[in-house]
Amino acid sequence: MSKRLDSFMLYERAKKVIPGGVNSPVRAFDPYPFFVKRGEGSRIFDVDGRNYIDYVMGYGALLFGHVPKFIVERLKRAVEDGFLYGAPTEEEVLLAEKIRELYPSIEMVRLANSGLEATMHAIRLARGYTGRRKILKFEGCFHGSHDSLLVKAGSGALTFSIPSSLGVLEDLAKYTLISRFNDIELTEQIVKENRDDLAAIIVEPVAVNMGLIKPRIDFLKALRELADYSGAVLIFDEVVTGLRLSPGGAQQYYGVKADLTTLGKALGGGLPISAFGGREDIMKNLAPAGKIYASGTYSGNPLSTKAALTVLDYVRENQNIYLEMRSKVEKLCKAIQDIAIDKNLKITVNYVESMFQVFFTDGEVLSYDDVKKSDIELFKRYFHKLLENGVFIPPSQFETCFISTAHTHQDIELTINAFQNSF
Ligand SMILES: Cc1ncc(COP(=O)(O)O)c(C=O)c1O
Incomplete structure (x- = not known):
């Protein structure tokens, strides 16, 4: 990720005028966050000319993706x-x-x-x-x-x-x-x-x-x-x-x-x-x-x-949107579990409707104590690997991934590939 030069320069400027360079703490990650130029549907575009399939989705707000026409x-x-x-x-x-x-x-x-x-x-x-x-x-x-x-x-x-x-x-x-x-x-x-x-x-x-x-x-x-x-x-x-x-x-x-x-x-x-x-x-x-x-x-x-x-x-x-988002999340999460088994990686995937999260721990995750058992360092590496592979998830194990009605079947396939490369 060393080539994100425009984001790097903006971050250097930002740190001088905005505490920590961001307006809400969870947006920061090491070594520096990408700065966003625009969003469209399931995609978010940065100032460095890259784009990502977005699973942050405004921390859940963008149920219909970026700039929904209606x-x-x-x-x-x-x-x-x-x-x-x-x-x-x-x-x-x-x-x-x-x-x-x-x-x-x-x-x-x-x-x-x-x-x-x-x-x-x-x-x-x-x-x-x-x-x-x-x-x-x-x-x-x-x-x-x-x-x-x-x-x-x-x-x-x-x-x-x-x-x-x-x-x-x-x-x-x-x-x-x-x-x-x-x-x-x-x-x-x-x-x-x-x-x-x-x-x-x-x-x-x-x-x-x-x-x-x-x-x-x-x-x-x-x-x-x-x-x-x-x-x-x-x-x-x-x-x-x-x-x-x-x-x-x-x-x-x-x-x-x-x-x-x-x-x-x-x-x-x-x-x-x-x-x-x-x-x-x-x-x-x-x-x-x-x-x-x-x-x-x-x-x-x-x-x-x-x-x-x-x-x-x-x-x-349009109540069909719920069924459609659920089936996409199910498909993605089952594929993630299969890839992990294949690669001998111990993870737990929790999902419900249009939300999911991968935990780097085995066994049920039912409380904060369970989440704390997760390997946070491994999570950070996974976050960066996904980013390199064109997928943006929240940078913290303590957050949740969201899909929107704008996520297509092709997005899900591309994301499964990104998981394959990252794991
Ligand atoms: C469940 C829940 N309640 C309240 C809030 C606070 O919302 P806001 O960030 O809009 O103040 C959040 C923010 O993430 C949240 O997840």
Whole structure:
């Protein structure tokens, strides 16, 4: 990769004016990232004249690939009407109505701009509504970089958390409890011990920020029961799974309802928009109707809102896309497993619908502890080998690969070849 000269020079310039040279940490990798010129369909083109089959897909946002025509056409018309008004529009009402149709647990909804905002507001809302302080999250799940959730397990018992970033107050971190994903017994114990002060249980129904980990069959149902038992608000963070696992997200896919749901990423097809919504008796406490505050200059901005409306209509009218993406991922993952067996390489491949991840460890990967057993150095070499072979995946073992409706059968064949060369 030593010939990526234009990217190298941009990186040198970037490091002088942008901390670490990137605007979000996961974009950086050694020795330096490629800089993007443009995207088209399943491909991403860099400033060095190379292109890659893209499995990062805007970290899950680009469900329809780069520059999908149906969104572009809508946006072209939309820009002529204005970027921002600071007053409500009919489209915001329409979007709320359409979200409610797809997500029956969402009776009322508020728009925001990023996943971070949606989960931050959902947690404040849960605390305000219950009058309680503590929240329970799962080790390895990520919900955006805000203070209540930037915590990790302390060195002692898993359940005691410490800030995972300087600048996050220990006094705040102590109100965030941590359990193990897929561990019903431990979660039950924590909920019972903290029953009176537990405001919310927040979970990624499919975990995509510690590699990809599916929920065990009863895990989500158990969380529903524990929330009912304790009176805590059950928050499904569907920023990634929403619209991606199915039009109705993980809740439709697994048949479990949350009290509050966060959506983001695929909702805007690549434009910044997110939403948080749920039970009316909780949501109606938001200002100006109630006393819990959440605001945003760009919330419900016309461009993102119109993009999201187009996305929701598209997934409703084209439900075959889910089957098609699933069959491509299945084909790819089975081929990856076969190649690994052939080359005597010990890996585990987790996949569900349009998402997958390869772990350099054998045995089931069901929790953060399992992911940590993976050979990270080997993963880094694999990432670079794939890049050399024209395939771009997230540069971290703790992320997830995404396909889009733009990925063709030929892309899958080329990717299988790239795996053959890389392994
Ligand atoms: C499950 C989940 N929730 C929330 C977020 C935060 O979203 P954003 O980066 O838009 O703030 C992410 C980001 O990757 C995510 O994966």
